[in-house]
Amino acid sequence: MGKKRGKLFVVSAPSGSGKTTLCRELIRSLRGKRKLVRSISVTTRRRRGKEREGRDYFFVSPREFIKRRNRQEFLEWARVLNNYYGTPCDFIEKHTGRGDDVLLNIDVQGAMKIKRKKRDAVLIFILPPSFKVLEGRLRRRSTESKAEIARRLKFARHEMRFVRKYNYAVLNDEIARALKQLKEIIRQERKKK
Numbered sequence: 429m430g431k432k433r434g435k436l437f438v439v440s441a442p443s444g445s446g447k448t449t450l451c452r453e454l455i456r457s458l459r460g461k462r463k464l465v466r467s468i469s470v471t472t473r474r475r476r477g478k479e480r481e482g483r484d485y486f487f488v489s490p491r492e493f494i495k496r497r498n499r500q501e502f503l504e505w506a507r508v509l510n511n512y513y514g515t516p517c518d519f520i521e522k523h524t525g526r527g528d529d530v531l532l533n534i535d536v537q538g539a540m541k542i543k544r545k546k547r548d549a550v551l552i553f554i555l556p557p558s559f560k561v562l563e564g565r566l567r568r569r570s571t572e573s574k575a576e577i578a579r580r581l582k583f584a585r586h587e588m589r590f591v592r593k594y595n596y597a598v599l600n601d602e603i604a605r606a607l608k609q610l611k612e613i614i615r616q617e618r619k620k621k
């Protein structure tokens with residue numbers, strides 16, 4: 429008998445909403461028999477501070493990205509704030525085929541593409557407590573210029589409008605609480621067929 433395929437969990441959130449920390453904690457806390465692995469995207473964006481090649485992203489040139497995209501290597505790809513991002517198909521296939529669940533940390537455009545392609549994917553939107561908090565987080569991170577922060581905030585307002593297309597919305601006002609809610613969603617979804 430074939431092994432049950434893993435599920436796709438798609439998490440989107442405006443940048444600065446605390447999603448990276450939340451997803452890291454989620455994966456850490458779910459280490460058990462049934463794995464939840466994070467899909468590592470390919471991007472043309474510059475590497476930030478502590479980010480590592482192959483752990484946070486695969487950093488490539490725009491030329492390389494286009495080449496891979498033309499070879500249909502991405503399950504979905506999108507241009508987000510002047511950079512390209514893509515989800516490699518092979519990683520998803522390998523893990524879901526083994527029965528591992530995969531967590532995709534991608535933007536709303538990517539999530540909508542996954543929703544069309546993979547009907548049983550579970551879409552979760554992480555909401556920041558407020559725009560003020562979002563702005564504060566982006567400034568504290570200070571890896572982006574003022575213009576970039578303003579652009580990200582404007583983009584966040586646009587992204588928030590997609591929340592109703594998701595299966596779940598989780599408010600990240602307090603990490604422990606948001607984490608608990610995310611774990612509960614995954615537990616419930618795993619129980620389904």
Ligand code: 5GP
Nearest residue numbers: 443469505506508513514515533534535538
């Ligand atoms: P950041 O540059 O802050 O790491 O990510 C910017 C945005 O790109 C975030 O919303 C993030 O979720 C999204 N993103 C990261 N990887 C992918 C991907 O493979 N596909 C899509 N569509 N979006 C991605």
